[in-house]
Amino acid sequence: MFASGTRMLYVGPLxxxxxxxxxxxxxxxxxxxxxxxxxxxxxxHARAAVIPPRMRHGHGACPHAALLFLDGDDLASRALSRNAEPRCETWGRDTLEVKVPRNPTPEQARALIESILSAVDLHQPPRPRHPAARRMCAYLDGSNPGDLASLSHEAGLSPRQMRHAFARDIGLPMRAYLRWQRLRRAIAAVEEGASLSAAAISAGFADSAHLSRVFREQFGMTPTQGLSSVTWRTLD
Structure with a gap:
């Protein structure tokens, strides 16, 4: 797995x-x-596909593939969410011509990410976000976010206005976004060598079982399947 900011690239069997x-x-x-x-x-059945963020989906096994994750806050992911549809027949992109190397080097991984994004052709820019929603994201990204009243005060809106603006611009309620951020922190901890139990506690989950439940909900597999056998490399 190659990690670079809001992007992660996996190459191998699925x-x-x-x-x-x-x-x-x-x-x-x-x-x-x-x-x-x-x-x-x-x-x-497709050789290439774009699955927009927050769309319910599942996939079969494959002996060799490239899977590029673009966090929902990534500009490319936000662009892909424009006019997104939940029907999988709209996700296929078999016209994409991108070669997937085996055991890519960091340089090949960077080139593969650029090739994938170029082939997808993100011609529509993402919708602008309300400044308060941007400030709220930054606040929730902190390690110790406060309650809704203090968060709303920080953003300069009432709690009701804040909930509405946040869900509209981010695509998730604040509680779901916070859960996603905790999951990202747990994955980052595993990337740095932590055990699943230690990663769960450091990210704010009650225990490893709690982390496992959320991981299965979000990725359709166990943390052991998704993380334990992966070799991590950073591209930053």
């Missing part, structure tokens, strides 16, 4: 996942082909 949804967009390049399903029993 395990089958149950239906799930998370705050990241995904671009998958699977030369042998991959079965994809949406949240309403739609199914396609």
């Amino acid at each position: 395990v089958a996942t149950k239906r799930h949804a998370h705050h990241a967009a995904q671009v998958v390049i699977a030369p042998p082909g991959l079965d994809l399903e949406d949240g309403a029993d739609g199914r396609i």
Whole structure:
């Protein structure tokens, strides 16, 4: 797994996942082909696909593929959320011509990320976010966020206005966004060498079982399947 800020690139075999949804967009390049399903029993088989953020989906196993995760706060992910549809038949991109190397070096990984994003052709810019929503994201990214009243005061809005502006511009309620940020912190801790139990506690989960439940909801697999066998490298 190659990590760079709000982007993560995985190259290798994919395990089958149950239906799930998370705050990241995904671009998958699977030369042998991959079965994809949406949240309403739609199914396609594709060699390349773009799954917008927060869309319920699942996929089958594949012996070799590239999977680019773009966090929901990433500009590219926000652009992909414009006019996004929950039907998987709109996700297929078999015209994308991107080669997936085996065991890529960091230089090849950077080039692969650029090739994928160029092939996707993000011609529509993301919708602008309310300044208060941007300030709220920065505040929630902190290690010790306060209650809603203090968060709203920090953003300069009433609690009701803050909830509405945040959900509209970010795509998630504040509580769900905070859960996603905790999950990201747990993944980062594992990336740095922490055990799943230590990562769970450091990220604010009650215990490793709590982390496992949230991880399965968000990624359709267990943390052991998704993290323990992965070699992490940073591109920053």
